[in-house]
Each structure stands twice: as C-alpha cells, then as structure tokens.
Amino acid sequence: MQIPLSWLREYVDVDLPPHELAHRLTMAGVEVGEVTELGGWENCCVGEVLEVTPHPNADSLQLCRVNPGAGAEMEVVCGAPNVAVGQRKYALPGTHSGKHETLKAARIRGVVSEGMICSELELGLGDAHEGIVVLPDDAPLGMPLDDYLGDTILDLEITPNRLDCFSILGVAHEIGALTGKKVRVPESSYSEGGPPITEEANVSVADPDLCHRYTASLIQGLKIGPSPQWLQDRLTKAGLRPISNVVDVTNYVMLEFNQPLHAFDLDKMRDKTVIVRRAAPGETLETLDGAPRELNTEVLVIADSRDPIGLGGVIGGANSEIGANTTSVLLESATFNSYNNRRTADTFRLHTDASQRFEKGLRPELAPIALRRATQLIQQVAGGTIAQGIYDIYPDADIPKPKVSLTLRRLKQILGMDVTLEQVEDVFHSLEFETERTGDSSLAVAVPYWRSDVNIEEDLIEEVVRIIGYDNVPTTMLSTPIPHQQSAPMTELRWRVKESLATAGLQETISYPLVSLEDLEKVNYSAEEAMPLRVANPMSTESDYLRPTLLASLLNTLSYNEGHNEGPFRFFEQGRAFLPRPNQLPDEREVATGVVSGLRSEPSWLVDNGPLDFYDVKGMLSSALAYLGLTPSWETATAEEGPALHPGRSARIMCSGSQIGILGELHPTVLERFDLTHRPVTVFEIYLDNLLALPARSGRNFRSLTRYPSANRDVALVVGDDVPAGKVQEILNRHRLVDRVELFDVYAGENLEPGTKSLAFHVYFQAADRTLTAEEVSRTLEGLLRTLQRDVGATLRE
Template identity: 60%
Template sequence: MPTGSDCAPLQRAQMRWRWSAGPPTLPRDKRSALPRVGAYLYNAHSRRQETLAAASIRGVESQGMICSELELGLGEDHTGIIVLPEDAPLGEPLSDYLGDTILDLELTPNRLDCLSMLGVAHEVAALTGGKVREPEIQYAESGPPVGERVSISIAHPDLCHRYTATVIDGVRIGPSPQWLQDRLTRAGLRPISNVVDVTNFVMLEYNQPLHAFDLDTVKEATVIVRRAGPGEKLTTLDGVDRDLTTDNLVIADANDPIGLGGVIGGANSEIGSYTSTVLLESANFNASNNRETATSMGLRTEATLRFEKGLRPELAPMALRRATALIQEVAGGTVAPGFIDVYPEPPDSPPTVTLTTRRLKQSLGMDVGLEQAQSALDLLGFACTTTPDSLVVTIPWWRNDVNIEDDLVEEVIRVIGYDAVPTVMLSTPIPFHSRTQAITLRDDIKDLLVAGGMQEIINYPLASSELLERIGLNDSAAPAMRIANPMSSTHEFLRPTLQAGLLTILAANQSNGTGPFRLFEAGRVFLPRSGDLPDEAETVAGVLAGRRGGVSWLADPGSDGDMDFYDAKGIVELLLDRWDIGASWELGEHPVYQPGRCAVVKSGSTVLGYVGEIHPSIKERFDLNSGGVAGFELDLRALLSALPESERRFESLPRFPVATRDLALVLPVDVPAGRVTELILRNRLIQRAELFDIYSGDNLAPGTKSLAFHVHLQAADRTLTNEEVDKSVDGLLRNLEREVGATLRSQG
C-alpha cells in the first residue's frame, strides 16, 4: 500500500471520493485496495502527488479512500475504483500483492542489448553462473501459406536489410490480460490493446521493434519497402500530417505509404476494434537513415532508440515468431503457415572475432588462459571454437557492440573482475617528445607577432557558404570543399583562407571600439584538389586596421593616418629578418586584396605569401569602417623551405666610418624599385641602400621615372678614400645602365 509523506493534506473536494455517509460500497465478494490516512496518492485534478489526510464527509469521519488505478499509480484508468481478483488476500499490503522487482538501469550508449529483458538476463547469468531460458515459441498454423496471402518486396535494400512478416486471421481486439498490462505499465509503457501490447512487450523482451498493420486496409495485400516519393504525405499514428522526402524510408502498400520505416506507423493502417486480420512486421532498418528521419521529424520513439543503434538482422524472425505466438494466445486467431522473409544480402556465416592470448596479455598486463577466457565468454552467451593459441568467437544475436578483438578482451575482464588486473610498469620508457621544425617555426612566429603588438585569435576551421561569398572565394570553378555531414549551415565548408575569420572578428570588434586592431591567426587552410582530399596547409595571417598610433590627447588628430600596406609589410619583414630569409616583393594579384596595393612575397622562385590592402568591395560586405584595412597571409611550409641552411654567424661591429652618396636615377617606369635595390646591394662596398624619393612628371621623358637612393659604402678593414668611393659608384652606375637602362639624374 502507498506510504505516508509530509506533503500538504489532500483536498477531498478535488478527488473522486467514493465514500458516502457510510463505508465504501463494493459489489458483494469483490475486493479493492484501501489507502489509509498518510498514503501518498496521485491527484488527477491537480496532477501531482499529494498526501491523504483524514476528513469528515457528511458527518462521518473518513480514515481512508478507495482509489482508481490512476490514483494508485498502477495505470491510466480513472473511470472507477480498482477491483482486485477474488483470491486477493485481505489485509495484505498492496505492494506485497501486486509489487514486482523493477530494475532501473543506467546504460552506456553502446550497450543496446541491455535495453531488453533477455539482454539483462544474460548479464545476470554471467554474474550468477546461471542459465538463461529463452521463451518457447510454439503456435498452431492453418490455412493457405502466408506467401499466398500477402506480397512483400524491398525496393531499397540499402535502407532495409531484412523484412519478415506473418498473417494472423480472426483476431479479437480488446484489452490485454492483466499480466501483460502490468508488465508494460511497470516498464513505463501504456497498454493500448492486446495486439499492440504484444508488439511492445516483445520489443522489451527481445529488443526488436515490431509493428502490426490491419491487413484489410493494405491495398492489394502488397507491401513495398521504399524511399518516399517527392511530395508524398503520411498521417502518422500521433495524428500529425507529415511531409515526406526521398530521404525517408516508408512502408507502402500498392498505392500509398502506410508507415514510416522503423519510426512510427500510419493512421491509415492502424489496429482498431474492427480489425480481424493482422499483418505483423519485424524488420531491420539502416541505423543512420533511421536516426536522420527521426531527428528531422522530431520523433523519438522506443523503436528509433533501438534501430538507430544498429540491431542485428538475425533478430527479426526470432521476435516475429515470439510475437505471433503471443498474439494467438491473447487475441486468438489462426496463423498462416510459415512467414515471409525478404533478405536481399544474407551473410555466409554468423559474425566471428578471433581472440588471442597475445592480445589478452598485451591489453591486460596479465596472463589469461584460453580456458579461463572461454569460460567467461560462455557465461555471457558467446560460442567459442578453440585453436592452439586463440579462440574463434561467434557473436550472439543480442550483442551488436562486439566487433573487434579488444571488445572480447573487455568482455573477458568484465567477468573475471577489474580488480584482478595487476599494476605493472610500462614495458618500455615513455618516448621523448621531440618537436618538429614546422611546429617550432609556427610557435616562434606566434611569439614574435605577439611581441610585435598583435593579438592572436582562434576560429573554427569550418565556414558557411555566405562567409565564403563575402570573402570572394566561393568560386564555382574552384569551390571550397563541403563536408559530407555538416552539423549546421554555419559550419559547412572547409576554410580555404584565414582571412574570412579574421575579417569577421575585426568587424565585430570595430562595432565595439575604435582600435587600433592588430589581429592574427595561425592554423590550417584546406585547398581543394581534384578527386582527392584537400591540401592542408599550415598558414599564418593577420589584419591591421585603425589609426597607426591610436587615439591620444598628445597627438594632432590629423598627424597620424590609418594603417596601410606598409604596416603589414613591416610585420612580414620583421618575420623574415628574424630568420634571415631573403625575399623579393613583386606586384601581385589576389582576390582578397585591392589591385595595385598587393604584393607577392617570394624567396627565389618560391611564393611565401601575399601582403596588401583589403579590397573595398570585401570591406563593404563585412561592414568594416571606411578606414584602411591591411593584411597578410604566409605559407609556413614555404617559409620552412626558405630557411637558410647554415646558422647565423656573428660579425663584429664596423670600426671604420661610412661614406654616403645620394643617387637620383632615371629609368623606365616599369622597373620595380626592389630590382634596383637588389642591383645596388650587389656592389661589395655598399652595405645599405634606402629609397627616399620617387618622382615622375615634368622634366622627365614619357615612360620614365626617377628613383632617389641613400647609398652607404663601407669597408671592414680601412677608411674608404674619395677615389675608392667614386670608382665604386661609377661601376655601380655602369651596371645599372646595363641591367635596367638607368641613367644618373643627379648625385649628392
């Protein structure tokens, strides 16, 4: 009987009281349950548990109440009081008479077998050394064979691996026997009718979901397991009209869907009081497709809980025969001889896994003999064949989680006991962790950028189609690679550049502050390769925006401009100088950067990366402020290959003075200043050359320009004379004229 508690007293006006001026009235020789004062009952009106308190009804003291199944928590019936069988013992607590042992299990996702009574029974048998008695399946058959009664085919065997069915004629639909209702209620399921209750009970018993159709509603007695057609609809048992797609697997008759495979049945073929002929289905469906269908429709049923974890196909006919026998027992009827079994790709033999003593020793650190291992597996229901140094283990039908040798090792030690595993030292020393040169270079670059005033950010390696379109890199000719199973539309493509994420973060920060902003990220980008996996390139990229010196009351607002190409170039030069990488700067083109303000950085013929100012159209798409935004992106693999082979050597500071000459050179307009600087530095006495002026216009021939350089000449062992300096400059001018057509405009 329910026990008392400290809840608030029950309001008798809200309960379905059955006491009048005297004791409760029951038919003669009928027995019921009597909760006394203090019992904890369910109030159907307030829909909560409350404590029964004493009360006076029509002047009579009430010390108890006769209740319905709902109020006692034994069922859903609230139409009248519960009436117990005539042999119910008087005065005995209700929990002793109707109570049962209920196991509340907390399972890991891989232990699908323990969602069934037989699966738990095998675990208990392994612990106690007992034997599992599976239900005996016997039933009478008569009439035409089932193959003549119904036609079943599988149009898409990739989504339905096996489909079995029987036909039962002359069933009588009604309430289930009390024992069946009690079993379902205690397992948390609501009894519906005898046929439907059997399918639910067998699912709890064997773990195999089943479904019963009214065969008279199945057009042409034909069942086709297929993908749904475009625009098809199905009203499911919950009364919801559902739009189907070609990704959904349906059970259909000759014309229309009658069920959603492995998820829920259709209202057009449900079992009702009028049903006399039942088509009973037991099938095996694709786990992934079942999960996707259930998720897309927001349907989480007991069937999907099992199918989405991957049931074994050999389970289908076993559960089918068990359910057929029970339906005949509780609902009567005659069973058509045989059963239909459509199995497009049956395996040649049951699945087996080989377990070796070597793997047992290697995994557990202890010696486990084959006899001991076989004994443990026998207790769990595995069948074993012995070889000299291994066991060939046949996996039973209820275990879908055992697929490799290590799974068997776990099963063996579960039975033996984890406490038996000894504590042993590792067989070999832990390997010394040696960082690769690439990782070292990446970490050093990050440290150097932070020391240079930049801030590191970390973005997801996945991007949306909309983000790639904003950066201008979702070109149909070379699209970014889309992952096969994106979790959301915002994480759909592998990023081909770091700049998309950097500009997104920059835009978010600009909306909350004035800067300056100096952001960088080091990570992988994924460059598409035709017919292959993407090229994963380690990259470092950065963006700079805002005023170069920030906002200060000490500075004139107009004295310091926004950061531009040369700020980004300076950051890159800082990195290159750190590792003594000689690089050239050439006019380049890149979809992220503005034409004419983009440079490609090269070391010899190797492209190290790009530096430039962000294209105005891209700035507009990211809603960036109107000020300048510069950026860079470098390939760490190219930087690694450009590192000097020899280490740096120390050179003493010069002891002798520097001689300086200013040279203004006239040369063709298409000659880069970097090329001229390179030629100047080839002279053995010239230590440094600085470009300080560029001019074109009046007093110069069309197609020419003037470049002015500070040239610093110095010798390590002596002070240069004017004659040596002049001779060196003359030789330099002759070399420039020969190489790039330069002439001297002026000299200082």
C-alpha cells in the same frame, strides 16, 4: 534505458543489492547512471471496494465502502468515474503519495473521507489522473503497496555498440554472466487455429538488399482494448506510455527481445498484400504522427498492392493504423539495412525507438523469435485466432553464419596477462557463446543472435576481460623504455599564439577551410594570377575552394555577428591558408588572422566611448607579441601587400628585420561588399612560418628593480614627414642610460617647414648602480641629439 528490477527478475535470479548490482554492471562496461527506488507509499495498502453510492451533497462525487484488509471497513469519498465494486486500491490516512504529500482524513461536502482511492498521478506512477488505478483481482488484500507495486529502476547509460543492452533480456544475459546465474528465455508457443496465412495475406520483398529478412504472422478475430494492468505497469516503469493491447505488446517485446515490431490492420490493406520495396518517385505517406511525407527512391517502404503503408524500420502509416474497430492484425518483424534505415530517419528527422535499434544493426535470427513471442502475447491479451504458419522471407538463410577465431597469443598480446583456454571457454559459456577448439591455444566462437557487436577477434578479447574484470588485469612495468618526446615546434607555436591573442582580448573563432570564389573576390583576391584549388565534390556552392586567405571567412563571421549585437567585435582565427601554385598542390601556410571593430567597450554613460581603430589593434598585437618574447616594429606597407586594406593605413609587422605579418584598416569597398556597418574595421595577419623562422628567443627575462631614481626630459624633434616615429624612438632607446621612451605628441602645420613634422617624447634616464646627476643626463641627451641629426636629420625644435 530504464530497467525495472521486477521485470529483470523474471529472466534471471538477482540476489545482489541494487547498488552492488549497478556497480558490477558498470565495471563490466554497462554503465548504470542512476538507481531509482519506486515506492515510498507509507501506510498505503491494497483494499477492495465493497459498495459505491452517490454522494448526498455532490453529483460528481461518490461514497465508497472499502475493506482495507485489516481492521474495520472505511468510508471514502471518490470522484473517479471508473470506480466500481470489487476494485482493489486504497490509501489510509497518513499515507505519503508519489509526490510526498501526507494524506489526512478530511470532511468533503459534509461527509468524512477516511482515506483515498488513488490515481497514477497521485501515486507518482504516471500522468493519468482521470481515474483510479485498478489492481488485478488476485492482489492480496491488506498488502502494503510498497511490497506489491514498489520496484527498483536501473537507468543504464548505454554506449552505441552495446545494442543488446537496449533490451531486458540483453541485460539479463549480462547479469547471468557476471553472477553465474542461468537466464530463462520466455516460451513463445501458441496454438494455430486459423486458416493458413498464405490464404489470408500475400507478402513479398522486392528489394532484399534493404530488407534482409521479413517475417509476419496473422491474428484474426481479436478485440482492441486497454492492456492488462501488469503489461501497463511494466511499460510505464520502463518509460513508455501504454496505448492499446496490441500496440503495447509490440512495445513490450521490443523492450524484452530488442526487436522492433509493427502491427498493421489487415482490413485496411488493399488486396491484403504487403510488398517491401523502394518508394516510387512522387509517392507520399501520412505517418502515424500525422505528418505527410514526400518520399524518394532511396526510402524503403512497406506497401500494399498500390500505396505505401509504412516507412520500413521507422514508423507506420496512418492508413493502416490499429484502431478500436480492428479485428485482424498482420504482425511484422523484420531486419532492415542499417545504413538505409539511418539515412531515412535522418532525411525525415524522425528518430523512433525502432529506427534507433535498426540503424545499429540487428541480427536476422532475432526476427522470427520476437515474432512468435509477440504473437503469443497478442492472443493472450486480445484474444483471436492465429493463422497457421508464418511468412519468413530470408534469402540468405542457407549462408552459414561465420565464426570468430581467437588465439591465446593475441589475447596475451592485447591484455598483457596469461589466461588459460579453459578460463576463456568458461567466460564464453557464461555469455552463452558456443565455442569449438581449433587447436591447443585457439577457439572458434559462434556469437548468439542478440550480440551484433561481436564480429572480430578483438571483440572476443574485450568480452574476456569484461567478465574476468578489468580490476583483475595485473599491473606490470613496460617492457621497453618510454620513447623520448619528439618536439613539434609549429604545434607549440600555434598554441602560444592562440594564448597570446586571447590574452590580448581577442576571441577565437573556427570556420571551414572551404570558401566560395565570390567571397574571395569580395576581399580583392585576384584568381587570374593564381586560381585556388577547387574541391572535386563540394558540399555546397558556397564551399568549393580551398581558402588562400582566412580573411573572407572572418568577415562573414563579423557580418553575421553585427546582425545580432552591437559589439565590440574582437575575433581571430588560426589555421591554414592554401596558397595556389601552378601545376602543383597548394603551399600550406599557417596564419593567424584577426578582425576588430565596434566600440571599445559596451555602451555606457560612465565612459566616453569611441570606435576601435588602427592604434588599438596595434597595441593588442604589441601586447600579444610581447607575450611571445618579441618586440615588433612597424613599416609602411604597399597596396600590393594588402589588397583588401585601405591605402596609406596599413603597416608591415617587423621583427628582427623580418616581416611576420601585416596590419591595416579594411578598404571601404570591401566593407560595403560584406555589408559591414561598424567603421573602421581593422584586420591583421600573422605569418606563423615566418615567426617560427626567427632566431631563438629567450622569452621574457626577469630584471630586478633598481634602488635609484630616474630622471626624465621632454624632447621635441623636427624631422622629415617621411621619417617614422618608431625609427626615432629606436635610436633614443639605444643608449644604455635610457630606460624607456614614450611618444606623446605629433604635430605638423604652422611654424614648421613644409615637409616636416614635430615629434615630442618623454625620455626616462636611469642607472642600475647610482643616481644620475643633471650633468650626466644633459651630456647623454646631447649625444643622442647628435646621433639623431646624423641618422635621420632631426633637429631640436625651438
């Protein structure tokens, strides 16, 4: 919201410097984002055009004799079509325009131009450049333009609850309360010389639940044309584009009082009738933006005796638009249902200045006040005769306005400070709230029409502390000890798992916990065994069941991303899976699920790139679990454990004898169902509940580096093909002198007995207190070979 200081000063005396005023407003809760100084027109002054003659060497240019107000008359070359004798506006050589360009005297088509008569664009006041800016006749000759047109703009960043600060008067009331100044509300009196309005137009409200108050006035015999310069200047400085005198007045009063208004051409309205009603099925309306709108029965329209002529509180219709030939205007000022207004604006994706105000909830008392002010200004700028009386349809007029109660006990409870009843009354009087004492320490407060955000006792307390000043609230110690932190092991584990997977190179995704049964069937989930829980009111047919697995959502994410880039794709999601239970609510399990596919890195001729496979993901998970202080082991998984996985290419993830997850390649039929092109796709699931149930872990421990060298041996062992390499590696690692073991070769084929395989390991021996001898290493290795022979039937390969 842009607030010109010159406009603000019309309603309240502002004697604070702009930046200090901005600080005071911000500290009171009305944030000023920026203070902009409008001006910088050095050596630019108000001049008068005395004579206009054709340029001798150019048909499109004219020679203007200008009186600068001080000094000798000057000759200026001007190409503006609207320049005329008597107009006031001028720039001398040396002027800096709105674009900070220096003006110099120059020869134009053989004639020296000693200055410039400026347009809006050249002064930085707007985008118009077709003609010059014409100042009022009473603009003082010779006055610097900085003094005459210069201004300061406060750019407010208003929170949605402070609807009153979307208006100049609303901000004036804030400044008045903060500085103790009296606010001057403009008069709205006018003479009514026309016939009674009821004889010239018919107005009715068919749906008062959507239109709480509807007021209208009538001006006849007016003339549509450009607005006076003062009106155009104020709208431009506030960020709006001038259109015509009648439309500009409606925008002006909206900015002034915060009440949107709309002007209808009465002669274009069938039977000169207005009916505020719900739209009929199948009705359409072409709005002022030129777009045809198909309406439904939940949309409130302003209609004539047959057709809609506007969307209530949003935008008018093209069939009743004010045009150059308009002579009779029916002016509307109403209060619409905020919820319905918001829904209508959202339905048509048509958020206007009016709808943004109505959807926040305006008070009905504001409608006739703004109507009379706008009627007065339209007569002032467009002439015409005002009909006698106004339409004011207000079914709730007799309902007394509720007052809000406030007690000092509650105020102290909220603020933690003592405030006297007299101080509270002073605050409310400065805000122009009416108060009535209902006890020694309580008040009943009547909220003025411009403050629709104050409805409960806590709102009143907020007003008190805002005006007193947040910085005046005393700092005191807490009356009770700070409670001890309650640990939340699952919450902490969730964050650690996220960090570990991200550190391992995976990217987190987030999806809805609702899926379709079709997607669950794609991952071979059998609903016959356990039907997932269906939502009673699903948002769509694609989101109607609580997911028993996160895999379907992740594969949809992978399929979408494959259509937009080549990868690599490394996704994971952490959330809840809802495992169905018969005749009960589902069992909620915390899981982390991931999918990995594509090339190991982006295509490059520098590296021999291959697809990410099972072993890449196994390495990622080993790294992630090591980050959590865990050392996993791997066991062959059955088809029932991973119905979406490829048989024989899946493994249980084990830790301390418990299964904490599953890892495997996706089954080819599942790949086809999701239209996945990159092969293979490796997926994993980590069960956080099982992870949390593991014995307490000390995490990663520091181990000092030894000063003694290591010795290594390469060992090739022949074992049965059903013996996991991890089992052999675990046995080798048991000995205290073995530092680490690395598998570097697996072989099966010629020279080996059927049903066997060869495993080759690097075995590193090291002691922390001495250098190992060859005899110690050989003796240790022989003991390990005997253990392997006993436990897994391993023999040394010849």
